Amino acid sequence: MTARTAKTESRDYGADLQPGERSPGTYAASATPSRGRRFSEPDCPTRSSFQRDRDRILHATAFRRLTHKTQVFLYHEGDHYRTRLTHSLEVAQIARTIARQLRLDEDLAEALALAHDLGHPPFGHAGERALDEAIADHGGFDHNAQSLRVVTALERKYRSFDGLNLTWETLEGLAKHNGPLTNEKAAAVLKVIRPIETWRSLEPRSWPSSEAQVAALSDDIAYLTHDVDDGLRAGLLSLASLTDVPFVGAFASAVIAEGQGADNSRAVFEVTRRMITALIRDVVLESRNELAALAPRSPDDIRSAGRRVIRFSAPVWNDLAALRAVLFDRVYRHPRVLRVMTAAEGIVRDLFTCYADPNHRTALPETWQAISESLEPRQRARLAADYLAGQTDRYAIAEHRRLFAETPELR
Secondary structure (H helix, E strand, O other), rough: OOHHHHHHHHHHHOOOOOOOOOOOOOOOOHHOOOOOOOOOOOOOOOOOOOHHHHHHHHHHHHHHHHHHEEEEOOOOHOOOOOEHHHHHHHHHHHHHHHHOOOOOOOOHHHHHHOOOOOOOOOOOHHHHHHHHHHOOOEEEEEEEEHHHHHHHHHHOOOOOOOOOEEEHHHHHHHHHHOOOOOHHHHHHHHOOOOHHHHHOOOOOOOOOHHHHHHHHHHHHHHHHHHHHHHHHHOOOOOOOOOOOOOOOHHHHHHHHHHOOOOHHHHHHHHHHHHEEEEEEEEHHHHHHHHHHHHHOOOOOHOOOOOOOOOOOHHHHHHHHHHHHHHHHHHHHOOHHHHHHHHHHHHHHHHHHHHHHHOOOOOOHHHHHHHHHHOOHHHHHHHHHHHHHHHHOOOOOHHHHHHHOOOOOOOO
């Protein structure tokens, strides 16, 4: 690094991680006026546009339902396992920390973190797989696209519009937090944002704001660390078994060497706490280097950079890929987890078939029935998917018991 670059990094991005308030940089989303809302509204006298978005997400019905939606373990398997709600809160906390260190807009980063999983159906990724297969002939199901459907259409709280009428920046971040919408997986999201594009393009081929990139990496940090935590608490992992696993191994070994080798709750917390701290630090330091090299003067400089600016360092990214593989092998595909999730997939498939059947008139609630009667099969399938995706785990189980003679025990 040249002396000039080092000076720029110190002046614009900070020389080290420091606690406390940090004023937004010229590349933060709030450095320029918001591009507005699809439906015109007067400004709030007490909150910024992004604070208002965050609050609308926080008060959404879909957000409350995350309380009883599966992360990895079902809600009744233990009070201390993560749910979609606690996961989203952990992502938001990490996103605010990183955003502050990088002089970004904390409120936008938090709003995106809180909203990123609103579209998840019951039973986590198992429920998503089952619903995607069930509606494959009618466009499939993608939880990212469904999150956008929730905030643009399915939440109905306001007299003048459907959805939450979020700012352009929040919608852009939700649509593109995983990167530009240029591959086959993006087709579902592109379809959902068509009505938005008639108002103002979300520029699907560009990268999103730094805040959206922060939210995406915060999701990675949260789920990787808390899945290690939950796996340890569930007895699917042990500290000793993690000592040779990339990234987490160093922390597990250190905790054991310090005399905390018993797999008790304090030892588990110590390992995951150190993981989170190290991952946040890595993202901040690597991203500061990227920002220093790019020298962005506006949020649009981030969008037009042609690459991810907020990122892990290459060694840590490689270690996390290896850690993901271990979690898939030892936690997500553990026979105990697979047995429960296979049964859960059956519940989702049964419910969708019932809801999408025009001859099964009592399956949907009266208000949904009234809507579905005039719909073509493809539209009715999407309506059934919307209704099912909004359900919590326990509501889906109760619905299955109402509609079918036998319901599997998810244990």
